Amino acid sequence: xxxxxxxxLLLCVSMPALADEVRVAVAANFLDAITTxxxxxxxxxxxxxxxxxxxxxxxxxxxxxxxxxxxxxxADEARPALLEHEAAxxxxxxxxxxxxxxxLWSPDRGLIDAEQSVLNNGDFRFLAIANPATAxxxxxxxxxxxxxxxxxxxxxxxxxxxxxxxxxxxVYSRNADLGFVAKxxxxxxxxxxxxxxxxxxxxxYAPIVQQAVQLRxxxxxxxxxxxxxxxxxxxxIQAYGYGTDAAQ
Amino acid sequence: MLAPQDMAALGLTLRLAGVTVLVLLVLGTPLAWxxxxxxxxxxxxxxxxxxxxxxxPPTVLGFYLLLALGPHGVIGGLSMALGGGSLAxxxxxxxxxxxxxxxxxxxxxxxxxxxxxGRRPLEVAATLGASPLDRFLTVAVPLARRxxxxxxxxxxxxxLGEFGVVLMLGGNIPGATQxxxxxxxxxxxxxxxxxxxxxxxxxxxxxxxxxxAVYALNRRFSVVHP
Numbered sequence: 001x002x003x004x005x006x007x008x009l010l011l012c013v014s015m016p017a018l019a020d021e022v023r024v025a026v027a028a029n030f031l032d033a034i035t036t037x038x039x040x041x042x043x044x045x046x047x048x049x050x051x052x053x054x055x056x057x058x059x060x061x062x063x064x065x066x067x068x069x070x071x072x073x074x075a076d077e078a079r080p081a082l083l084e085h086e087a088a089x090x091x092x093x094x095x096x097x098x099x100x101x102x103x104l105w106s107p108d109r110g111l112i113d114a115e116q117s118v119l120n121n122g123d124f125r126f127l128a129i130a131n132p133a134t135a136x137x138x139x140x141x142x143x144x145x146x147x148x149x150x151x152x153x154x155x156x157x158x159x160x161x162x163x164x165x166x167x168x169x170x171v172y173s174r175n176a177d178l179g180f181v182a183k184x185x186x187x188x189x190x191x192x193x194x195x196x197x198x199x200x201x202x203x204x205y206a207p208i209v210q211q212a213v214q215l216r217x218x219x220x221x222x223x224x225x226x227x228x229x230x231x232x233x234x235x236x237i238q239a240y241g242y243g244t245d246a247a248q
Numbered sequence: 249m250l251a252p253q254d255m256a257a258l259g260l261t262l263r264l265a266g267v268t269v270l271v272l273l274v275l276g277t278p279l280a281w282x283x284x285x286x287x288x289x290x291x292x293x294x295x296x297x298x299x300x301x302x303x304x305p306p307t308v309l310g311f312y313l314l315l316a317l318g319p320h321g322v323i324g325g326l327s328m329a330l331g332g333g334s335l336a337x338x339x340x341x342x343x344x345x346x347x348x349x350x351x352x353x354x355x356x357x358x359x360x361x362x363x364x365x366g367r368r369p370l371e372v373a374a375t376l377g378a379s380p381l382d383r384f385l386t387v388a389v390p391l392a393r394r395x396x397x398x399x400x401x402x403x404x405x406x407x408l409g410e411f412g413v414v415l416m417l418g419g420n421i422p423g424a425t426q427x428x429x430x431x432x433x434x435x436x437x438x439x440x441x442x443x444x445x446x447x448x449x450x451x452x453x454x455x456x457x458x459x460x461a462v463y464a465l466n467r468r469f470s471v472v473h474p
Binding site for chain 2: 055057058061125126128131133134156158159160161162169170173174175176
């Protein structure tokens with residue numbers, strides 16, 4: 001079969017690099033934001049953005065196994081740091097693009113009050129969280145509930161979404177009464193969605209530091225990451241309810 | 249060997265598969281019988297509906313079921329009206345989902361067996377004065393036993409490996425809705441490949457043994473009753 005393999009090799013070498021396409025793996029919580037960002041970026045740069053969303057844990061495993069992404073926008077700093085440690089990224093490309101905020105949200109207007117009585121009374125059937133083992137927002141939710149002394153008590157009432165997107169879906173479809181979701185999912189253009197919510201104080205959980213890494217050194221990927229750090233990009237990220245790292 | 253949570257997932261999966269098969273036998277047998285006997289124009293429509301889970305992605309089924317089982321959905325709303333809760337994230341909800349998911353695997357072998365029987369044996373039984381129910385139970389069911397065996401085994405084995413539907417409407421509650429396929433998925437996500445291997449191998453061996461058994465039994469039947 002040497003003929004075939006050399007022909008294949010030739011084909012691979014002679015394929016033009018799609019320099020104007022950038023493939024982004026994004027943690028589910030940032031999907032809405034990156035969609036808006038991409039639209040603006042595409043208009044401005046002429047590049048095309050292809051978005052794949054999932055849980056940070058799964059995306060990491062896929063990247064480790066050769067998934068063809070140029071940029072990884074994670075929901076934590078652990079997995080990007082791990083990729084950097086494994087020399088799987090463009091050196092020096094890891095940075096914090098957003099700071100996540102955890103919100104307890106319900107589509108019911110009267111359910112969540114300022115004292116979180118609904119939590120303290122356990123007055124609900126199901127509480128949705130993201131899977132703490134794989135999703136950073138789930139880990140944060142676990143920290144908050146543990147801090148309130150409720151983690152053990154709710155073990156039978158908690159439903160775990162595979163990622164924060166599915167967690168939101170559980171609450172939105174009212175299969176779960178309330179859930180810990182990302183602020184970005186229930187907040188846009190400076191407005192909370194209908195329902196009731198409690199923005200969890202930042203001191204109740206370790207900061208959700210969301211980091212980006214560049215996996216392949218293409219001009220389009222570099223341009224996209226630069227756009228995320230530009231004033232225009234930062235404004236969109238903040239409009240979705242994220243903090244941005246002032247230290248950069 | 250297996251962590252308690254994995255044991256719970258295994259037990260839950262076997263229970264889910266067992267209950268689902270029972271439910272499908274009760275509902276699927278009359279349906280398969282009707283399909284095998286009817287001249288109605290509805291037959292093709294019903295047959296297509298029964299076969300849908302073979303071609304639809306489980307996520308589609310799971311998504312519609314999540315909406316239907318919720319408090320505002322058809323099934324969930326009915327359950328609430330009857331004093332129960334909504335059904336997503338419960339074992340009952342998983343049984344309903346699995347019943348849809350494994351429907352063709354039970355109905356089709358039964359329908360095939362009933363059709364293969366032809367009308368003759370029942371006509372003979374009728375001449376001898378057997379009532380319709382008597383005819384069905386004493387003539388049709390024994391003659392269709394290979395169909396029943398295939399239906400039970402395929403329905404069970406198919407439910408064992410269910411993933412997409414449960415992922416959509418299970419909520420991943422350990423001991424309540426966390427089935428073995430979800431447990432494997434979680435282990436892979438957490439990079440716990442050893443546990444993932446153990447569970448996967450277990451499922452593989454189990455599924456293979458079940459299928460081997462049914463083919464062996466089927467062969468025996470055909471040798472004994474040519």
